[in-house]
Amino acid sequence: MRTPPPTSGSALPRRRSCLFVTMPAAQRIREKRCDRCAENAETLYRVRYDASGEWRFVCTRCQAEVARDNPQYTYGGTWKSRKRR
Ligand SMILES: [Zn+2]
Numbered sequence: 001m002r003t004p005p006p007t008s009g010s011a012l013p014r015r016r017s018c019l020f021v022t023m024p025a026a027q028r029i030r031e032k033r034c035d036r037c038a039e040n041a042e043t044l045y046r047v048r049y050d051a052s053g054e055w056r057f058v059c060t061r062c063q064a065e066v067a068r069d070n071p072q073y074t075y076g077g078t079w080k081s082r083k084r085r
Contacts (some may be wrong), residue, residue: 002018010053012065021069024055028083030081031081032044032057033057034057034058034059034062035056035057036059036062036066037058037059037061037062039059039061040062041059041081042058042080042081042082043056043059043078043080043081044057044059044078044079045057045058045059045060045063045074045075045076045077045078046068046076046077046078046079047063047066047067047074047076048072048073048074048076049066049067049070049072049073049074050072051072057079063064077079
């Protein structure tokens, strides 16, 4: 026997747990976010810029900022959302 769930008006539980929605493979969006300012960008630079030595992807703006007067800055390549063939 099943008891119906309690209906308390229109108060549906609002949960924001699904920040990372799994996309169907068909509509893959080739876009990445900048690791620094979290903006979506079509072009990202793979760089290291701090003592951790971790590779990060940053947008054009952030790349210019982190590269300035930074002895720890290392350039490791460019990522583009649109690949030319
Ligand atoms: Zn950025």
